[in-house]
Amino acid sequence: MKLLLQAISHCSDGMGVNRDAFVRLLHSAGESVQAFVYPPHCLLCRTPLDESNGLCPGCWETLDMIKGPRCGRCGCPGLSDPCTNCADKDFVFSRMSALTPFSRSVQRMVHMLKYQGLTAAGQTLGRALGRMLERESLAEARPVVVPVPLHGSRLRERGYNQSVLIARSLARVLDLPVEDRALKRVRATETQTNLDSAQRGANMEGAFLVRRKDLVRGRPVLLVDDVVTTGATANACAAALLEAGASEVDVAAVACPYFDAEKPDARTAVPDSALFI
Numbered sequence: 001m002k003l004l005l006q007a008i009s010h011c012s013d014g015m016g017v018n019r020d021a022f023v024r025l026l027h028s029a030g031e032s033v034q035a036f037v038y039p040p041h042c043l044l045c046r047t048p049l050d051e052s053n054g055l056c057p058g059c060w061e062t063l064d065m066i067k068g069p070r071c072g073r074c075g076c077p078g079l080s081d082p083c084t085n086c087a088d089k090d091f092v093f094s095r096m097s098a099l100t101p102f103s104r105s106v107q108r109m110v111h112m113l114k115y116q117g118l119t120a121a122g123q124t125l126g127r128a129l130g131r132m133l134e135r136e137s138l139a140e141a142r143p144v145v146v147p148v149p150l151h152g153s154r155l156r157e158r159g160y161n162q163s164v165l166i167a168r169s170l171a172r173v174l175d176l177p178v179e180d181r182a183l184k185r186v187r188a189t190e191t192q193t194n195l196d197s198a199q200r201g202a203n204m205e206g207a208f209l210v211r212r213k214d215l216v217r218g219r220p221v222l223l224v225d226d227v228v229t230t231g232a233t234a235n236a237c238a239a240a241l242l243e244a245g246a247s248e249v250d251v252a253a254v255a256c257p258y259f260d261a262e263k264p265d266a267r268t269a270v271p272d273s274a275l276f277i
């Protein structure tokens with residue numbers, strides 16, 4: 001599977017408009033074979049499942065999906081105006097939406113996805129994110145979906161880009177085009193863990209460029225990432241996309257570590273049956 005995804009990632013531009021259809025075909029064929037050889041189990045607790053929803057109902061609950069009103073700019077739950085999470089942020093994207101806070105279950109799934117080669121976690125999270133955007137009418141402008149790219153060295157090491165997997169699953173739910181060749185990470189950035197917000201912004205400067213302006217010019221873009229922390233990476237990508245002529249950039253992420261302590265009542269852990277797909 002890893003080799004297959006690697007081959008897809010390196011497909012030449014020459015495949016043109018049929019590339020997405022080809023990728024979808026390979027994915028559905030792969031999923032059918034996989035379901036036959038490995039009957040579906042919950043990714044987190046290994047409970048057998050009747051159909052491949054990725055997680056059992058109990059584990060969906062532990063993802064702690066964000067519900068209810070959110071800030072129109074950063075997606076932070078709650079109704080404070082101005083939003084205390086983003087009032088001092090200099091975002092160039094229009095709106096950010098996340099599926100869940102960075103709960104322990106999501107951390108485990110993102111870890112499986114990024115470091116254990118469990119690509120099914122990306123598909124499950126991408127589908128759930130797509131359902132959320134659909135339910136909340138957050139992709140009505142019919143944007144082109146652009147995943148946050150990995151640097152070439154990281155892509156070779158991992159064999160796939162987890163954001164591409166999330167983006168493709170999300171796009172299938174919403175029936176949107178994916179353009180994973182539009183944006184390129186031209187500079188390998190140092191780890192951001194120990195940097196504050198301003199340092200992260202500086203660290204990301206010039207890290208991305210749009211190598212296919214024709215794919216985004218005049219179009220709304222939905223930028224997809226696995227986890228958004230300060231928003232510095234998403235902001236740098238959005239700046240490059242807007243400079244290349246994108247009409248607007250929204251951001252969708254699986255997880256964002258909101259300030260839980262400040263808004264303990266803003267989220268509920270009630271599972272949403274619409275996400276069971």
Ligand SMILES: [Zn+2]
Pocket residue numbers: 042043044045046047055056057058059060
């Ligand atoms: Zn489970």
Ligand SMILES: [Zn+2]
Pocket residue numbers: 071072073074075076083084085086087
């Ligand atoms: Zn906000």
